[in-house]
Amino acid sequence: MTMRLRPMPWLTGIVAVMLVILISLGVWQFQRLQWKTSLLAEVEASVTSPPLTSLDDLIRAIDAGEPVDFRRIAFQSSPTGGEPIYAVYRTQQGGIYWDLFQQYGPIFGRYDTVLSEAKPDGTAVSPTNIVADVLVGYVREDHPMGRVEGWLKSKPNRKTNRWFKFNQTGDWGRPDTITTHYIDIATKLPFDTADRGASAAEALPVRRPTIRNNHRDYMLTWFSFALLLIIFYLMIHRRAGRLTW
Structure with a gap:
C-alpha cells in the first residue's frame, strides 16, 4: 500500500x-x-543520613560534594567574635518577619524566632544566651540569585542592616566563609558533652521539603x-x- x-x-x-x-x-x-x-534523591539521601556532629563534619561533607540540604546537625560553638547579626526581611502569611543570621566559623546560623528577637524596624537584637551552647538544627543550601531576581529584589542597606536574601551581596563573611550554606537553628542545649548534642540531633524530626x-x-x-x-x-x-x- x-x-x-x-x-x-x-x-x-x-x-x-x-x-x-x-x-x-x-x-x-x-x-x-x-x-x-535527581534532586529528590539527593534530598532523601541527605535527610536519612546520620546527623552531623560538628561544623568540621559539615565542611568536609560540602567539600566532598555530599548531599547536605535538610540534613540534621548539632554543633558546639560561640559566634565568631566581632561579627554582626544580619537581619533578612521576609514575608509569610501576610506578616513581616526578620530572619537573624550570625556567623559560626565559616558557616552562618539562622535563628528560629523562638531563639531570637527583632524590632519592628528590622534592627536585630542579639539572640539570647547563645554562648557555648549545643546548637541543633538543619543544614540548608541557598542558591545565588539569577539575573532577573537580582533586578527585581530590593537592594540591601548596610547602614540599617536591611537585607532581602541570605548573603545577598556576598559581603557577609571573610573570603574563606562558605556562603552557599547555612544552618536553621531549631533549638539549643546547655553544653555538657558531644554525645548530648549528637542525641539531640538524632531526636530532631526528619524534615522533608514538599517538592512536587x-x-x-x-x-x-x-x-x-x-x-x-x-x-x-x-x-x-x-x-x-x-x-x-
Missing part, C-alpha cells in the same frame, strides 16, 4: 512551527523530570498535543483529497 500526500503549503508551515514548539516543550519537561528526580514532581505528566501532555496535531493534519488532508492510499 502506497500513501500519497500533497501537502497544503500554508497549513504545513503552521503545523511545522507548532510541532517544533510542542516537541521542544516536551523535551524541556523531560529534562526537568530528570533534574527533579509533575514533570512526567507535563511531558506526556506536550507530546500528546504534538501527536494529536499530526493526526488532525492528516485528517484535514484526507478530507481534502490530498491524502490517499
Whole structure:
C-alpha cells in the first residue's frame, strides 16, 4: 500500500512551527523530570543520613560534594567574635518577619524566632544566651540569585542592616566563609558533652521539603498535543483529497 500526500503549503508551515514548539516543550519537561528526580534523591539521601556532629563534619561533607540540604546537625560553638547579626526581611502569611543570621566559623546560623528577637524596624537584637551552647538544627543550601531576581529584589542597606536574601551581596563573611550554606537553628542545649548534642540531633524530626514532581505528566501532555496535531493534519488532508492510499 502506497500513501500519497500533497501537502497544503500554508497549513504545513503552521503545523511545522507548532510541532517544533510542542516537541521542544516536551523535551524541556523531560529534562526537568530528570533534574527533579535527581534532586529528590539527593534530598532523601541527605535527610536519612546520620546527623552531623560538628561544623568540621559539615565542611568536609560540602567539600566532598555530599548531599547536605535538610540534613540534621548539632554543633558546639560561640559566634565568631566581632561579627554582626544580619537581619533578612521576609514575608509569610501576610506578616513581616526578620530572619537573624550570625556567623559560626565559616558557616552562618539562622535563628528560629523562638531563639531570637527583632524590632519592628528590622534592627536585630542579639539572640539570647547563645554562648557555648549545643546548637541543633538543619543544614540548608541557598542558591545565588539569577539575573532577573537580582533586578527585581530590593537592594540591601548596610547602614540599617536591611537585607532581602541570605548573603545577598556576598559581603557577609571573610573570603574563606562558605556562603552557599547555612544552618536553621531549631533549638539549643546547655553544653555538657558531644554525645548530648549528637542525641539531640538524632531526636530532631526528619524534615522533608514538599517538592512536587509533575514533570512526567507535563511531558506526556506536550507530546500528546504534538501527536494529536499530526493526526488532525492528516485528517484535514484526507478530507481534502490530498491524502490517499
